[in-house]
Amino acid sequence: MEKIPILRMGDFLLVTIQVDMHDRLAMALQDDLTQKISETSARGVLIDISSLEIVDSFIGRMLGNIAAMSRVLDAQTVVVGMRPAVAITLVELGMSLPGVRTALNVDAGMELLRESLNGHEGIRHGSNF
Amino acid sequence: MQLKFITMEIRFEHDVVLARQRARSVAAFLKFDIQDQTRIATAVSEIARNCFEYAGGGLVEFTYHSGAERIFFVTIRDKGRGIPNVDEILGGKYVSKTGMGVGMIGAKRLMDRFEVQSAAGKGTVVTLGKAIPQRFSKLNDAELNAFMGTIERRRSENPYEELEHQNKELLRTLEELRARQNELAQLNRELDETNRGVVALYAELNDKADFLQRASELKTHFLSNMSHEFRTPLNSVLALSQILLDRMDGDLTSEQEKQVNFIRRSAQDLTDLVNDLLDLAKVEAGKVTIRPAPFSVESLFAALRGMLRPLLSQNSSVSLVFDEPEGIPELFSDEAKVSQILRNFISNALKFTERGEVRVSVRMSHDNTAVFAVADTGIGISEENQERIFEEWTQVEGKLQKMAKGTGLGLPLSRKLAQLLGGDVYVKSEVGIGSTFFVSVPVRFHGEIDAVYVPDVHRELDISKLPVLVVEDNREALFIYEKYLKETEFQVVPARDLKEARRALHEFKPVAIVLDVLLQGEHSWDLLQDLKSDPATKDIPVLVVTVVENQQKALQLGASAFHSKPIDRGWLLQQLQSTLKPTSEHVLIIDDDEVSRYLLKGALANSRYSLLEASGGKEGIRMAKEMMPSVIMLDISMPDLSGFEVLDILKKDPQTRQIPVIIHTSQDLREEEREQLKAAADIVLKGTGSREMAEVRIAEALSRAGLPFGVHVADEVRA
Numbered sequence: 001m002e003k004i005p006i007l008r009m010g011d012f013l014l015v016t017i018q019v020d021m022h023d024r025l026a027m028a029l030q031d032d033l034t035q036k037i038s039e040t041s042a043r044g045v046l047i048d049i050s051s052l053e054i055v056d057s058f059i060g061r062m063l064g065n066i067a068a069m070s071r072v073l074d075a076q077t078v079v080v081g082m083r084p085a086v087a088i089t090l091v092e093l094g095m096s097l098p099g100v101r102t103a104l105n106v107d108a109g110m111e112l113l114r115e116s117l118n119g120h121e122g123i124r125h126g127s128n129f
Numbered sequence: 130m131q132l133k134f135i136t137m138e139i140r141f142e143h144d145v146v147l148a149r150q151r152a153r154s155v156a157a158f159l160k161f162d163i164q165d166q167t168r169i170a171t172a173v174s175e176i177a178r179n180c181f182e183y184a185g186g187g188l189v190e191f192t193y194h195s196g197a198e199r200i201f202f203v204t205i206r207d208k209g210r211g212i213p214n215v216d217e218i219l220g221g222k223y224v225s226k227t228g229m230g231v232g233m234i235g236a237k238r239l240m241d242r243f244e245v246q247s248a249a250g251k252g253t254v255v256t257l258g259k260a261i262p263q264r265f266s267k268l269n270d271a272e273l274n275a276f277m278g279t280i281e282r283r284r285s286e287n288p289y290e291e292l293e294h295q296n297k298e299l300l301r302t303l304e305e306l307r308a309r310q311n312e313l314a315q316l317n318r319e320l321d322e323t324n325r326g327v328v329a330l331y332a333e334l335n336d337k338a339d340f341l342q343r344a345s346e347l348k349t350h351f352l353s354n355m356s357h358e359f360r361t362p363l364n365s366v367l368a369l370s371q372i373l374l375d376r377m378d379g380d381l382t383s384e385q386e387k388q389v390n391f392i393r394r395s396a397q398d399l400t401d402l403v404n405d406l407l408d409l410a411k412v413e414a415g416k417v418t419i420r421p422a423p424f425s426v427e428s429l430f431a432a433l434r435g436m437l438r439p440l441l442s443q444n445s446s447v448s449l450v451f452d453e454p455e456g457i458p459e460l461f462s463d464e465a466k467v468s469q470i471l472r473n474f475i476s477n478a479l480k481f482t483e484r485g486e487v488r489v490s491v492r493m494s495h496d497n498t499a500v501f502a503v504a505d506t507g508i509g510i511s512e513e514n515q516e517r518i519f520e521e522w523t524q525v526e527g528k529l530q531k532m533a534k535g536t537g538l539g540l541p542l543s544r545k546l547a548q549l550l551g552g553d554v555y556v557k558s559e560v561g562i563g564s565t566f567f568v569s570v571p572v573r574f575h576g577e578i579d580a581v582y583v584p585d586v587h588r589e590l591d592i593s594k595l596p597v598l599v600v601e602d603n604r605e606a607l608f609i610y611e612k613y614l615k616e617t618e619f620q621v622v623p624a625r626d627l628k629e630a631r632r633a634l635h636e637f638k639p640v641a642i643v644l645d646v647l648l649q650g651e652h653s654w655d656l657l658q659d660l661k662s663d664p665a666t667k668d669i670p671v672l673v674v675t676v677v678e679n680q681q682k683a684l685q686l687g688a689s690a691f692h693s694k695p696i697d698r699g700w701l702l703q704q705l706q707s708t709l710k711p712t713s714e715h716v717l718i719i720d721d722d723e724v725s726r727y728l729l730k731g732a733l734a735n736s737r738y739s740l741l742e743a744s745g746g747k748e749g750i751r752m753a754k755e756m757m758p759s760v761i762m763l764d765i766s767m768p769d770l771s772g773f774e775v776l777d778i779l780k781k782d783p784q785t786r787q788i789p790v791i792i793h794t795s796q797d798l799r800e801e802e803r804e805q806l807k808a809a810a811d812i813v814l815k816g817t818g819s820r821e822m823a824e825v826r827i828a829e830a831l832s833r834a835g836l837p838f839g840v841h842v843a844d845e846v847r848a
Contacts, residue, residue, distance in 0.1 A: 020146050020149070020150060022142045022143045022145060022146045053153060053166075053167060053170065054167060054171050056149070056174040056175055056178070057231050057232050057235060058174075083167075085163045085166070085167040088164060088167075089164070089167045089239065092238055092239055093231055093236075093238065094231040094234065094235050094238065095235070
């Protein structure tokens with residue numbers, strides 16, 4: 001059975017979606033990812049959708065779900081590399097991916113994750129002292 | 130104008146992905162910009178998902194429409210339950226459980242045209258449309274074909290799809306396989322049934338074969354019995370009529386003589402018929418053994434000439450001519466069979482020829498075959514009858530045929546015999562001019578030979594004298610023995626080597642054996658040893674006469690006497706006479722047939738023996754023990770005990786073991802029976818000839834058993 005690979009990079013998990021996912025595959029990714037987050041205690045998830053030509057309502061909802069779930073598991077989610085046409089279509093479709101943070105590319109996404117993580121840690125340290 | 134690009138089915142989840150990919154491809158082909166491509170694909174994805182999700186699948190059609198406006202239509206239809214609340218959904222009030230509740234309404238927003246037809250239970254048709262941009266000039270066939278090709282290719286580039294495709298194929302193949310398997314099972318069942326049928330048929334065939342086998346055995350049995358049952362009374366009629374014709378019991382009137390002659394001729398005809406029938410039956414049953422031996426045509430012709438002369442005398446205006454055979458090699462075949470065929474041809478020729486000649490000739494043909502011809506100047510055979518005469522029971526109608534009656538079995542029998550020898554018979558004939566019958570015989574018989582048949586050594590035994598077997602390789606010495614015994618009651622039967630000696634012993638029982646120890650290259654001590662260890666020969670006295678001084682050994686091995694060469698006449702005669710054991714002077718006849726006993730008594734009337742008669746096996750055995758006869762004449766088929774059983778009992782009893790037994794029968798003995806009997810007894814067939822001939826045969830048999838026929842031995846010795 002095909003699977004979307006999930007790479008671990010330090011505290012982060014990197015998911016690069018390179019195929020046009022059918023719905024079940026998307027659901028499986030959602031499950032895998034939550035599983036992996038709890039397994040590795042990852043603090044951030046980077047989802048690269050630069051290869052996707054289409055993001056329809058189902059995939060959109062899946063991305064939203066992943067963001068919500070990882071948040072519950074104490075991890076940040078950043079979706080990177082969305083094509084402009086896809087972004088426009090999503091909006092036209094009536095989906096604005098609430099709660100999903102986005103970045104232009106992987107680098108920017110990493111930066112974003114680190115920043116928010118440091119901020120988070122700082123707050124933690126702060127509370128300790 | 131409407132043009133359908135593709136129609137595809139949505140059956141699996143993955144088809145949704147495929148549908149949106151195709152939508153995008155077609156959109157790209159129609160020169161929609163990236164944004165629109167994405168819009169179209171996304172809208173198709175939404176609607177296709179609904180189709181799969183709610184209706185379990187449907188059809189997606191991509192259509193190019195050109196009219197006032199050029200529009201790219203995507204129609205998605207399903208046969209689901211229909212959408213009950215289209216308006217609600219399109220109004221945005223409906224919240225989907227799967228998507229964000231934006232599927233349909235979002236799709237409507239993304240496309241220029243959006244139409245939903247849905248009715249409960251009748252399925253749903255959603256038509257999406259978008260105006261084709263001006264950039265797209267017009268449909269070009271070549272481009273379109275190329276495009277379609279890429280779509281098809283792309284289809285197979287997708288591994289999942291490929292897998293699915295293969296899966297479908299696999300399923301189809303499996304289905305076919307299952308069908309084929311069913312077919313096979315069906316075939317198997319049919320085969321099974323056929324098999325059962327075949328097995329049943331086999332069983333039936335086996336039964337039939339068994340039945341045929343039994344029938345064939347029954348026939349053979351019947352025939353061999355018939356030979357006895359028919360021949361015994363026929364022989365009696367022939368012999369008794371001969372006695373009458375010989376005036377043995379007073380004179381006959383001429384009228385009586387004529388009548389007796391008729392009786393005799395009828396009996397003879399019947400005997401011929403029975404013999405022919407039996408021969409034919411034996412050939413057909415494969416019971417005829419071919420006994421090939423070397424023989425010359427000259428001697429065959431000479432024998433035939435002698436044998437057939439009597440036939441000729443009745444027919445003086447016909448001459449029988451034998452052409453001198455020239456350039457014919459010695460044949461290796463069964464002389465008796467060749468002779469039988471030629472006899473048949475010649476007697477036929479004589480029958481159907483009123484005047485002229487019957488000419489017998491032989492020539493070599495190619496392929497190493499001797500062709501005998503019997504040509505007559507008789508009535509001839511018309512062409513349509515030429516093949517028929519070789520069929521059984523066929524007789525051609527005609528004046529002469531009525532006069533000369535035959536059995537109708539002669540020619541078929543001849544043909545079968547010739548075929549057994551590897552040849553054939555055939556005829557050339559012209560009506561009124563004559564016929565020529567041919568028989569071809571291969572010079573060398575090529576069939577299966579069980580064992581090379583060695584013809585019996587013909588020993589001219591003088592029936593009035595006692596045979597003494599002299600084993601001696603020196604001619605002069607033999608001559609001396611001959612001279613010494615010339616005027617006595619003994620006769621010399623010479624054997625030049627051990628092989629000849631053994632064969633002679635197989636044939637008759639000498640009163641004594643004179644044995645030279647040193648034969649050419651071989652010692653005869655072995656023979657002496659064998660003689661003494663064989664119960665049948667151990668009572669024959671052996672006189673060892675040799676140049677080697679070895680009396681000790683000779684006597685140890687059981688020799689009766691020893692003499693070194695040169696031999697002395699007085700000693701020899703003395704030894705021979707002293708070895709003669711006193712014999713009772715009885716012949717015991719064991720035969721249930723009164724006529725046979727009567728005739729045998731006639732044959733033995735001139736002998737020196739008194740006769741004892743037993744009408745059955747049990748009585749015979751009892752008498753043999755009481756009277757200790759010199760010899761027993763034994764019939765084979767008797768009601769209480771068969772001759773085989775009687776012989777067995779006699780040979781097992783030490784008291785009667787030494788009595789020679791002569792089997793006297795008219796039964797056709799099978800080869801193995803003959804062998805069985807030969808080991809223990811001599812065989813004489815009940816004859817059909819005159820009283821004198823019967824007497825001669827009996828006398829010969831007695832002589833072979835070491836018994837004189839006439840003169841009283843005891844008296845002679847005394848004198």
